[in-house]
Amino acid sequence: MISVVREVGLENYIIDGLVKRGWKYIDSSSLSRIGPDKPLLYNVLRRKIKEFNPIASDEDVAEAVSLLEGRSYGPRGAREVLEYLKFGVPVKLRETRTSARLKLIDYVNPGRNEFIVSSQVTHTGRGTIRNDILLYVNGIPLVSIEVKNPTDPGVSWRDAFLQVKRYEEAVPELYKYVQVGVAVEAVARYFPIVPWTRPEEVVIYEWKEEGLDSIDSTIELFRPERLLDFLRFYTYFRMEEGRETKVLARYMQYRAANKIVERVLARLRGVEDKDRGLVWHWQGSGKTLTMIFAAMKLYWLLENPTIFFVVDRIELQNQLYYENLTKLDLGPEVRPKLVDKIERLQRVLSYNDYRGEPGIFVVTVQKFLPSEFEELEKMLRAVSRVNPHSIRNRMDVVVLVDEAHRTQYGVLAEQMMRLLRKANYFAFTGTPVPRRNPLKNTFAKFSPPDELYLDKYFILDSIQDGYTVRIAYQPGPFDYKLDRQLLDEFLESEFDELPVEVRRIVERRVGRELDVRKFKVFLENEERIDRVARYIARHFKENVDGKFKAMVVAASRKACVLYKRALDRYLPSEYSEVVMTFQSQEREEVIEEYRRELMERFRVTDPRDAVHRIIEKFRTEDNPRILVVTDMLLTGFDAPILQTMYLDKPLKGHRLLQAIARVNRPYKGVKEYGLIIDFVGIFDELERAFNMYESEDLKGAVFDVDAILEEFRKRLKRLIDIVGPRPKVSEERELISRIKIIAGNLARDKEKEREFLENYRVLRKLYELIAPKLERGETTEYKWVAEIYTYYVKNLIGSSPEEELADRYYRKTIEAVGKALRIVEKEAEFSPISIDRSFFEKFIESREVSVEEKASTLLLGLTRFALYSRNDPVYVSLSDKIEKILEAWKRKLKTSLELYEEAKSIWREIYGLREEQRKLGFDRREYGVYLTLKSYGFSERRALEVTRRLMSAVKDLIDVPGWSSNPALVSEVKRRVAFTILRESKRVGIPVDRAKKLINAILEGVRSVEPS
Template sequence: MSSGNEYNYVEGPALDVFESLGYEVFDANLVDEFPDNRKKLSDVVLRNRLRGAIERINPWISENNLNKAVKEIVNVDGVTSMRINKKVHGKLVKHNVSLKQDRGRGKKHQTVKYVDFEDPEKNEFLVLSQFEVAGLNETIKPDIVVFLNGIPVGVIECKSPTITDPKKKAIDQLLRYQNNRNGIKEGAEKLFYYNQLSVASWGDKSIYGTYQTPKSEYTEWKVHEDKTKEKIKNELGKENLKSQDILLYSLFEKKRFLDFLRNFTVFRDKGQDLVKMVARYQQYRAVKKALNRIKKRNKSDKQGGVVWHTQGSGKSLSMLFLSLKLRRIKDDPTILLVTDRQALDRQIKSTFEQCGFPNPKRAKSIEDLRRKLKNNTGQTITTLVHKFQEKDEEERFPVLSGDKDIYVMVDEAHRTQYKLLANNMREALPNAFYIGFTGTPIEKNKRNTRRTFGNYIDTYTIDQSIEDGVTLEIFYQGRLADLHLDGVDLDKVFNRVFQDKTEEEKKEIRKRYAQQQDLSEAPRRIDNIVLDILDHFEQKISDPFKGMIVTTSRRAAVTYKEKMDKYNGPESAVVISGDHNDSQKLKKYTPTDEGKERIKDRFKDSSSDLKFLIVCDMLLTGFDAPIAQVMYLDKPLKEHNLLQAIARVNRPFEDKNYGLIIDYYGVSDNLKEALYKFSEEDIKRCMTGLEDEEVVSRLEAAHRKSKSFFKGKKIDNSEGCVEELEDEQRRIEFNKAYKNFSKMMDILLPSKKATPYLKDLEKLGEIYTRAKNRYRDDSMNLEGAGEKVRGIIKEHITTKGIETINEEPVSITDGEEFENKIEELKNNKSKLKEMEHALRYETNVRFDEDPVFYKSLQKKIERLIEIYKKRRLEEKKVIKEFKSMIKAIRTREQEAKKKGLSDSTELAIYNTLDESLSIDQKELKEISKEITKKIEEEKTVDWKKKVSVQKDMRKGLKLYLYQKPEVNLNKDEMNHLINKIIKLARTHY
C-alpha cells in the first residue's frame, strides 16, 4: 500500500482522473481483489480481457485462431527487451499479425487487430493500483498500471510531495522496475515488454517518458492543445488543475492515447542500438497545429507556415511525426524533405529510415529529383535545395507537379530559402504546402523566414525549453583579450619587413595575407590559448563532461591539435573535411567517414578518454552530444550559425547544470545581433555572462535562502542548526535551498566572485551532512550540485571528523561504534535527538521483521517524546529509556532463547500469534515452532514468486490451526492471521 500522504496527494487523485476519463478503475485501498485472472504473479497480460477485446474487434475470428492471437501477445520473444517492446508495438499499431481462416472464400490470411483505433469505445481501458508483478529476483508493486485490452501499456509511479527529491525517487524506482541497474537484474522486466508510457508523479508535478527513457529526458506535459484549462477543470470536476491532472488528461484521454500510440511513438534503430522515443508536448502541439493549418488552407492565403522551435528541442522528430500523420490521414501524399547540406540530407533520411518510416528516397541528382516529382506520387523524398537548378537553355524553371497533396518540409529554413533556388522550388511545385522548420528564424528586409513561408504555426522559445529541462541555460565568458595582436606594433613590423615594396604592393600584401583570420591563426597566439583552455578545463569542467574547440580554418584546427598534444592535454581528435589538394599535414589529421563516426561515438561515450573535439565547420549543426559541456570558440560566427553552434552544449546530461561558451574571438557583438529578432522575454536566459550581475545576484539570493533556516543562530554552531532541521518539511525546504546554492556555486567556481561564499558553503555542507545522518534521511542528496562542490564539502567534513557525504549513519546494532558516537556529542539534548532518530530509523526499516515488537517500540517512543515535550520527564530519564529499547533490539536472539525459541524468526511468529490468540505461553510456543517448521518444509527456491507454493503453504497452515481447538478464530480472523504469517515468512526467508 502507498503511504497516507502519497495516496491522498497523488495516487488517489490520479485514479480519480482516470475514472473521469471513463476508465474502469480498481483501487487497492478500496477493494480486496483485482479482476486479473492470473495464474501466477509473473503473468502481466490479463488474458481474459485480451481475449474479449480480440473477439469484439475481430468478430470473424475462430476459437482456434483466438487462442493463437492471444499467444502472439503473451509469448513475444526477442534478442533484447527493447526488441520485444518494438515487436509488441508493431502488433498493436501496424496490425502485423495475420492468421489463416476461411471466411467463406477459402482459407486466406486474415489480419488480426488488437486495438480499434477508429472507434476508441470498442477498446477496454482499465487501471489497477498496486498491481503486483514477480520478477527474476523480486516482486514489484507499481502504484498504477494502465491496461489497454488487457495489455499493460502504462506504468505510473507516485511519490508524496512532502518527501525530499520525489522526482529522483520516482524515476529511480521506474528504472529499477525496468530491470537493469549496474548490470544486475532487478525489477520485473516483463511488465515493460508492453510499456508505452512511464510516468513519475508527485502531485505538484508529473513527468513522462517511455521504456528505457534516460533519467534526464523525462519531461512535463505543459498544455492541452484542444481545450482550455477551464474546460478540463469542468470535465474532471476539479477546482484547481495540477501538473498531474494536465498530463494524465492530455496523454491518457482515450482518443488521444490511441493517437499517441499510433502516430507519436517511434523506435530509432541503429543496428545494435535501439531507442524508443515519444513526442514531447511542443512536438505534438506543432503537428496538430500544422495539420489544422493544412485543413484550412486557402489559395488566397500563403500556403504554409513556420515551426520555430529553439535549437535542441527536436525539430527533426517533429518533421517525422508530421510525416507519419500525413501518411495516415491523406491518400498517397508526396512528402518532400528539403535541407541545404549533404550531411543533413543524409541525416534526415537516416532518421526516417531508422525510425521505421516506409521507404524514404533520396534524390541522387537534379534529373533524379525531377523524375521523382514528375512521375510518382505518394513518395517521401529527401533532397538538397541545390537540386532545384535550372538548365542553361531554360528561361524559367519548369512546373514539375501541380498536385496539392505535396507537402514540403524545409529543415533549417532560415538559411537558403530566400534566393533563386528556393524560387525554383516554388515554380516547380506551385500548389504544394510549405512548412519551414527553424530554431533561429530570420526577420530582415531581404531575408525573412516568416514572409517566405507564412505566419508561425507554433513557437517554442529558448526560455520555455530551459524551463522544461529540454535544454540547459548557457553561460558566456570572454577570455584573453590581452592576446589580441596590437595593430600599431604589427604595422611597424610589417613596414620594416617590406620596406623595399611600394605602397601599392604593401596594400596588396595586406589584402591577401594579413587578414584577421591569418592573425588569429598565429601559432604563438594559439599556443597561449591552448594553455588557457587546459587550465580552464582542469579547474572548471569535471568528469565525465567534455569540450569542443571551434577554429577559424582546417589549418588552425590542426595547429590546435598539435599544441594540445605538445602540452600533454587530454586526448583530442580533429574532425574536418578533406580535399584532394590538401597538404600531407592536413591529410594526416583528416579522418575518413568511418573514422569520423568512430570519433563521434567515442566522444559521446562517458567512459572514453577522448575529451576534446577540434572542429572548423563540421559538427556545429545537428550533432547531439549531451556530454559536451563547454565550447571554446575561436571563430567569428554570426547570426544563425552562431546560435546553432552554441546549442551544442545546451543538451541535458546527468549532473550537468549548464552549458558554457568560452569566447577567444570576441563574438559577443555578433551574439547580440543574432538575438535581436527574439523578444527580450524569449532570450533572457540565452548566454548569460558567467560573472554577470544577474548570476552573482542569483548566487546571493540562494545563499540568503540557505541561511534563512537558522535565524538567530550562527551557522558555525552546526549542532544547533541541525536541531533546527528536526521537522521533516523544514529539512525538505532546506535541502532544496542548499542544492540551489550548491548549483550556483558550481556555475561560478573557481571565479573570485564565488570566493566569499566558500566558507558558508563548507559550514552549510557540514549541517547538511549531519542532518542527513542524524535523521537517517536517505532522500537528502546532492544530485546536480556539481563535482567541485561535492569535493569541497567532502574534504571539509572529513577534516572536521564528521561522516563524509557517502557514509551511512551508524546503526544502533553496531554496539560500541554507536556508543562512541553518542558519547562524542556534547549535551544530553543532542544525545537524546541522535538516539530518538536512530530508534525511529531502526524500527521503520526492521518493522516487517516483527511488526508486533517494533510497533510497540514505536508507540513507546512517541509516548516518551510527548511526555518529554510537555516537560514532565527529564532528558536523562528519556535517554535511559531509549537505551533500554536499543538493548531490546540488540538482544532479540537472546530473548528468543529465554522463551525457549530457536531464533528471532520464531520469536516474530510467537509475537504475532500472541497478539491474535488467547492461549497459554506453553501452547503458544509449541504452535510457533510447528508453524516455523511447516514454512521451512514448504518453502522452495524462489518460493516467493510461485503462487502455487504460497497457496499450498496457506492451506497447510490453515488446516493445522483449525485442528487446534484452542485456536478459536472465525474465517476472516483466520485469513487475517495467515496473511500476517506469510508476510513474516516472506521477510525472513
C-alpha cells in the same frame, strides 16, 4: 488543482479527474482478472478483439491473446507489444487461411474502446506489488501511476518514479504491457517504461497545458482520445548508442506536430487554404523529433502521401537519416529513403507517369538546382494541365524544411516550390526570425501572410522545462582577442561568419568585401594559437576534465590543425581530435600532412571515415575529450556531455546562436550550464552581434558569468534565511547539535525542505563556475549550507544517482568543504543503529543532553534506519510502529517528551530483536523467514525448526548470484518453499488460502534481503 494534503486524497483527485474525462472506475477487487500474476483483463480483451475484428473466430481471438501474452520481458518483447498495440496482432485466420492483423485498439473510433481506471491493484511475480493507479485500454494495462504524499517531508515525485522502477523488476509481466509511467507528488512527471534501463538513464518529462498546473496537465494528457493519439503517433522504440530505448513526445513537440497535421488535413478537406507554417523551437528542444512525429502521423493518416525532409548540408542529411529515422522503429515495412543523387530525385518526381513516388524521403535542398530540372519542369507543367493527380497538382505532398533561415534556401526553395506547387510546406528553425530583412531572410516563403509562427517554443521555456541548460559566457584573456578595428569591420558586415571563397560573388553583389587576409593573419598566427592552447589546456584540466567534454572552434581548417598540434604539447595527444572536411589534395601543406597522418592512424583510405569514427568515439568513449572544429558540428550536433566551447572564430547572428547551442543539452542532472569562453571578443559586443533579433526573442539565450554570480548570491542568501547563519561555537559537538536541530525543523516543514533542497542542488552546480569570484564570507556561508545538506541527505533522504555522482561532478565543493563534510558524514552515520546497546543506554541516561536533542537524535536514527534497512527483517517487523512515529514527528502531532519515550521504546525493541537474531545464529534472510513464520502463528520452537529445514532446502539455489532475476530458479525456489510450507501449515492448522499468502511472503522476503 484542489488542495490535497494526503496521498489517498491525491490519488482520489487523479481518479476523479480521469473519470470526468471519460474513464470508467472499477475497484481492483472487481476487475476481471484470473489472478494477481495475470495482468490482462481477459474478458474485456477477448470481447473487444472480437468486436473490432468480426472476421476472426474465437480460436483466432485466443491465438491473438496468446501471442500478446507470450511476448518476452526484455526490449525485444516490449517492442513487439508496442507494435501489436499500434498495428494489431499478426495471425493466420482459421477460416480463410489468410494472414491478418487483429486490432487490439480502434484508433479511428476512440469511443468504441473500453477505458478502465483502477486503484490499489495487487500483482505478483518475482515479488508482490500494489499499483496506486492503473489505466487499462480494452483490458491491457498501459499507464502506471504512482502517488506520494505531497505533505510528507523528504518525499518527492522521484520516490514515486523509483518505486515504478522497482515494480518493473518485481513484476516484469505487467510492465511489458505498460507504455507510460507517471510519478506524482506535488508535481507530476511522466516517463517511458523501459525496465532494462537504469533509473538515471531514463528520460523524464513534464506535460504542460496552458492554464493548468502539472498534475491537471498530466490528467489532461490521459484524456481517452489523446492517450490513443499519443500511443499511436508519439511513442516509438529507438536504438540509441547501441541500446534500446523508448521515445515519448514532449508537450511542445506534440503541440507543434499536431498543428502541422491539422493544417494539412484542414486544407485537404477544403476547410482552409493555408498550405505552410513556420515552427521556431529553441536549439536542443527536440526539433528533429517534432518533424518526425508530424511526418509519421501524416504518413499513416493520408493515403500514400509523398513526404520530403529537406536539409541544406550533407552532415545534417546523414544525422537525420542515419542517426534518427533509421534508429526509430517507425512501423512494419516503413522505410524512409535517402535521395543521394539528383537523378534519384528526378525519378521520385516522375514516378508513375509524374504522379510522384509515395513514401518518406530525405534530400538536400541543393539537389533542386534549376539547371538540372528544366526539362522535368516543362514535362510536369504539361502533364499537370491534363492530369489532376500529377505531383505538381497533388495536395498530399508535404515538405518539412530544416533550418529554413539559411541563404541557400533562396533560389533553391523557389525551384522546389515551382516543381511542387500545391505541396504543403513547413519550415523549422532553432533561431528566431530576424527583425530586419536583408538578403537571406527567407522565412517569408514558409509563413502565411498573416502569421509569423505556427508554433514557438522560447529559450526560457526550454530552460525552465529542463530540456536545455543555460549558456554562460566569459571572456578569454584580453590580449588574445581581435583588435577593435577588425571586430567592428566584422560586426558591420552582412555576414554571420568569416566568408569563404565561394561567397566572394555574393560579397561583391552587396557591395562590401571583408579583407579576409587580415583576419587570417591574426587568427592563424601560430604564436597566438600556442598561447590560447596553453590557456585551454589549463582551464580544461582544472574545470572540465573527468566531468564533461569540450570543443574548440577555430577560424579555419588550417587553424584547426594548428590548434591540434598546440594542444598536443600541453595535453595527451589522445585528448583531442580535429573534425573537419578534407579535399582529395590539399593546397595547404600543413592540412595535407595532417590528412595523411589521420588516414594512417585510423587505417582508412577516406578521411571522412576517420571523422565519423572520431564523432562516435566522442559520444561513447573516454577519448577524445576535445573536438577541434571550424564548420562541421556547429549545427545539428547533439552530445549532452559537451559542456565547454572555446570560441576562437568570429560568428554572429544565427550562426553564433547555433554554435553556442551545442553546449546547452542537459547531462545526467549535473550540468547546470554550458560555458563559452570567448577568445575573439564577440561577446564584448553582444548587442551588436545579435542586433538583427528582437530582444524579447533572445531572452535567456546567454548569461554573463557575473549574472550567474548574482544568481548564486541570491540563492545563497535565501538558504541562509531558511537555516540561519553558522553559529559561533568552539566545539564540533555543538555544531553537530545545531545541524541536527535544523535538519529536524526542515523534516517537519515541507515547503522549506523543498526550497532548501532545490536551491542547494542548483547552488552547488553554479559553485563549480563562480567559486574563484566569491568573497571569503560567502564561501563560509556556502560551506555551512553544504554541511546541513550533507547531513540531511544522509539521514532523511538517502542516496540517489545524483548524489552518487557528487564527488566527480562537484569537485570544487568537495575541495572547499571536504574536511567539514567528512565530519558531518561521519556524524550522520553515527546513529543508534550503528552502535551497541550499552552506548545507547548511556546516551538516554545522560543529563547533559536535553530531551529535545535526545528525541531528535533517536528520530533521525529511525529515519536513517527506514532509509537504509527497508529489507532488514528487524525493520519489516517494526515498520508500522516506525512509520507511525515518524509521521507524528513530521506532522508535529506529539510533544518532544512523548516522541522521545516512544522512540526509546522502539529502539529497545530493535536491540531486542538484534540480540535474538545473534543468539539464534541466523543471517538476515533466515531471520526474516523465522519472524514471518511467527507472525503467521507458528510457535518459536516450530518456527525455528521450519526455518532451518526450509533454508537448507533452498540454499543451493538462493546462493546463486542473480538467482532472483532468473525465472527458472525463482520457480524452483517457490516450488520447494511451497512443498515445506503447505505441509507444515496443515500441521498447525493454517488454512490453505492463508498458507499461500505465507508462501508469497517468504519468497518475497528471501528475494529482497541480502544474507548478511
